[in-house]
Amino acid sequence: MSTQRAEPLWLSLSDQVESELSRLPAGAPAPSEHELAARFGVNRLTARAAMQELERRGVVRRYQGRGTVVARKVEYRIGPDWIPSWTRTVAAAGVEPRTVTEDAATRRARNDERAELDLGGHDRVVQLDRLRLCDEECAGYQTSVLPAARVPGLRDVVGVGGSVYEVLTEHYGFAPGRVWTRVEQISAPGWVARRLGMRGRPAVVLVRGRLDCQRTGAPLELTFAWLRADMFDVIVEVGEWKRLPAPIPVRKADAS
Amino acid sequence: MSTQRAEPLWLSLSDQVESELSRLPAGAPAPSEHELAARFGVNRLTARAAMQELERRGVVRRYQGRGTVVARKVEYRIGPDWIPSWTRTVAAAGVEPRTVTEDAATRRARNDERAELDLGGHDRVVQLDRLRLCDEECAGYQTSVLPAARVPGLRDVVGVGGSVYEVLTEHYGFAPGRVWTRVEQISAPGWVARRLGMRGRPAVVLVRGRLDCQRTGAPLELTFAWLRADMFDVIVEVGEWKRLPAPIPVRKADAS
DNA sequence: CAGTGGTCTAGACCACGCG
DNA sequence: GCGTGGTCTAGACCACTGG
Structure with missing residues (x-):
């Protein structure tokens, strides 16, 4: 003993x-x-x-x-069968969501973006930098990169607080579908921490993903989202999901 | 400003x-x-x-x-197309893995386990409690629950350091395949922290999952793994991987 | 044994938010 | 102005590890 x-x-x-x-x-x-x-x-x-x-x-x-x-964390589920809407997820948790577009600019695509988005050497992309607020507190930061040719005037269509997903669907007539998503928890890089208004290198959940148009197969969007780990409980689900998951097993008498 | x-x-x-x-x-x-x-x-x-x-x-x-x-974290990838082997993953990172079975006991199934594993009211399960060590340092704790009738003598077959997956495949002749996996980061419950030899409620990554036999469809295993968040960088990948295989960061276009 | 990190105290000053 | 949390100091003792 x-x-x-x-x-x-x-x-x-x-x-x-x-x-x-x-x-x-x-x-x-x-x-x-x-x-x-x-x-x-x-x-x-x-x-x-x-x-x-x-x-x-x-x-x-x-x-x-x-x-x-x-405090109470916002439960944020990511699974194979759905694309989570940040706004609806946060609202469902009883928290007031708000999105602020900090910057929206057109520029030349970088090499990695050209490869991922099927672009040529001179194609341009639109990059949206957006802040995610929970009850007016900065909770996340997100960048989206889209092929400029496929979303003309995106900057004005989205406006300051609009949803990219909705705009892609309703304004441009796409049928966005997930190609892949990757999730991991990291220490925020300095520039992300600064945009989040935090010092040091706070823990954040990095969610990367790509959307294509499900009808045409055309790549639509590349996203990087950094969510404050102290505000979100990110649960990632892999595989088929027909039945309910099991709760945590409590063993023996040593509870608590 | x-x-x-x-x-x-x-x-x-x-x-x-x-x-x-x-x-x-x-x-x-x-x-x-x-x-x-x-x-x-x-x-x-x-x-x-x-x-x-x-x-x-x-x-x-x-x-x-x-x-x-x-320190350097061990990169641990979880994706839809594969079941990661803890031992091989750790070894690939240049760290010495070891697994110790702390306990292996047969007992009656709980309600949630009966539902998940397709068991009847009196069926029994085997529960394995295992410690995962990295360079002889406690890095994780895992419980596995299997239908006792399908894995007779499991306790002795697995031994102290054996792999459940290998035993299912080679000894019992199953073809284990993932049904679902769920990953999230939490504060370790007290009893998990104690088994990990840590005080307080350290951050851990909770990985829950279920394996079935791909041939017969029979449920085989329910697992709960708690991995020290300071020792593992868990990356979860979701989505279809038809157009792009599954390498890590941003990937180049694939001609094949 | 010496050196490490872990705990705890007492006291000081500062930056910030709110009324 | 007040109370909050944030930073920093000086000093003490303890628990643990290694040679």
């Missing part, structure tokens, strides 16, 4: 606070660092470590000057 | 150290907290914060008493 190392103070604090917060709804205020320190008779840094642990667990979100609030 | 807040000391420290470490191979020793503090004339806690940032980024791994070393 190996001796169990004593649990540090900040860890037991965080466990206790987490169970207290579990009953509160998203957005409810969590105790401040000073309050916790006073209540448990510990140094503020210890209370702080506990709250930072809860932030890592996704239980709370902290704002300088405003305090700490209970 | 917002004024840019000054970058904190620990952040610029971590950026500088990261660029220094970028040339070193995995396993190389990183500077200690004391050394950093002395070199930059800062408090040890500041140097510590910098190294913790690098740990979050996956650049280093830290061990009490042993020091900090440069």
Whole structure:
């Protein structure tokens, strides 16, 4: 029997606070660092470590000057049978979605884009840079690259807050279908972190994908989306999906 | 335009150290907290914060008493066209894989397992609990549930370090194929963290899946794998792969 | 044993958001 | 102005690893 190392103070604090917060709804205020320190008779840094642990667990979100609030991640499912709409997914979670097009410009295609989009040496592409907001808080950043010839005037058609998917369908008459999607979690590159308004290299989920027109087979769109990992619970499903998945098995008596 | 807040000391420290470490191979020793503090004339806690940032980024791994070393994640791809072998994937990354079966027991199936595995009310299942080690360090934990009637004597056939997939194929003569797989990143439940030998609730990638026999359609295996998120870079690929095979980043056009 | 990272304290100042 | 979280310091003790 190996001796169990004593649990540090900040860890037991965080466990206790987490169970207290579990009953509160998203957005409810969590105790401040000073309050916790006073209540448990510990140094503020210890209370702080506990709250930072809860932030890592996704239980709370902290704002300088405003305090700490209970958080809930938005469940974002990606599967073989559907293309998720970011706006509808977020709205379904009870959060207010908003999209802001930061930039829309036409330029020459890069080599990798030419290959992926079946373009010639002088073809041009439109690149859309968009911010994704959840309750007016920056939650993700996305770039889309489309063959300029197939989407004339895209910039104006999409406007500041429009949906590319809807525009492709309703304005241009395409039938966009997924060719592939790749998902992984990474540390945000510096320039992405900056656009997200975050310091350091926060964890983000990178979703890459390509859409083609299902009727003509013409490549339509290449997307890169960086979603804040502390705001989204991305679940990727592979394979056939006829039945419901099984819940997590809990073994023996050692629950919790 | 917002004024840019000054970058904190620990952040610029971590950026500088990261660029220094970028040339070193995995396993190389990183500077200690004391050394950093002395070199930059800062408090040890500041140097510590910098190294913790690098740990979050996956650049280093830290061990009490042993020091900090440069780390490299194992790339683990999951896609619609293949079932990844954990052992081969890890070995391909230049890391020594090992699997230890901690427990193998037969018991009655739970309701969800009966539904998923097409079992009757009194059918039994075998549950295998296995640890996944990378270079003798605990990197993941996995449970597999199989219909006991279809894999008689599984416990002894698999042994302590055997591969379930190989045993299903070669010993029992099945043709295992994926029905579905689901991947998401979560905070490890307490009992998983304990089995991984970690405190708190470290980030893990939860991979759930089900295998059937491709010939008979009989359900074979239900798996739950928890992989340490700091040791694995899990990339999930979704979609059709008819026009393009499945290599990694952006791919060139394929003439074949 | 010396050196590493892990925990904890006390106290200070700052940046930020809100009223 | 007040309270919040963010940064930083100085110093202490502990747990663990390795030679």
